[in-house]
Amino acid sequence: MSDRLLDLRACKLPGAKLDGKTLSGALMADGVFDGASMTEAVLSKAYARGASFKGANMANAVLDRLDWTGADLSGVNFTNAVITGGLGLETVTFDDKTIFEDALIGNEDAKKLCLNPTLRGVPRSQVGCRGG
Numbered sequence: 001m002s003d004r005l006l007d008l009r010a011c012k013l014p015g016a017k018l019d020g021k022t023l024s025g026a027l028m029a030d031g032v033f034d035g036a037s038m039t040e041a042v043l044s045k046a047y048a049r050g051a052s053f054k055g056a057n058m059a060n061a062v063l064d065r066l067d068w069t070g071a072d073l074s075g076v077n078f079t080n081a082v083i084t085g086g087l088g089l090e091t092v093t094f095d096d097k098t099i100f101e102d103a104l105i106g107n108e109d110a111k112k113l114c115l116n117p118t119l120r121g122v123p124r125s126q127v128g129c130r131g132g
Contacts, residue, residue, distance in 0.1 A: 049088070055097075068092050078103045090115040100126035 006026040016036040023041060028048040036056045044064040052072040059079040069088025075097040082104045089112035100123055105113070113119055114129035 073098060080104075083109050085109070086112065089113050092116060092118070094118045094120075094123060096121045096123065098123040103127075 006023060008026055008028045008031050010030045011028075012032045013036065014032055014034040016033060018033075018036055018038045018041050020040045021038075021042075023046055024044040026043065026046045026048075028046055028051045030050045031048070032052045033056055034052055034054040036053065038056055038058045038061055040060045041058065042062045042064075043066055044062065046066045048071050049067055050070045053076050054072055055075040056073075057077045058081050059077050061078075061081045063078075063081055063083045063086065065085035065087075067087040069091050071088070072093045074093055074095040076094075077099045078101075079099055080102045081100075084104075084106040086106075086109050089109060094116065095118070098119075103126070105127060110127055110129070113127045114124070119127065119129070
């Protein structure tokens with residue numbers, strides 16, 4: 001899929017099976033990917049402003065230079081994912097079911113995540129934020 005423009009803007013794909021897919025440069029703004037299985041997916045330079053990924057499984061995914069501004073990442077499993085160069089991480093919605101266990105998070109991304117008021121509890125400590 002990486003050799004074509006993938007336009008998923010405003011698409012409703014809850015529960016989609018995207019394991020191992022390359023979604024580099026995908027336009028995902030305002031899309032609904034709730035409960036999607038995206039293990040080992042590669043999302044590099046994707047545009048996901050305002051998208052919903054509630055409960056998605058992004059374990060072992062590579063999430064590089066995504067624009068997450070205003071996205072809903074409540075309950076997303078980021079176990080062992082690589083998260084680098086993200087935009088808008090301080091504006092994303094998280095909840096206490098979001099998992100960052102063993103995720104590799106860039107220093108600047110961790111700073112942005114720690115500024116996010118919706119990142120609390122265990123997910124906050126998994127990112128490496130200080131204080132509660």
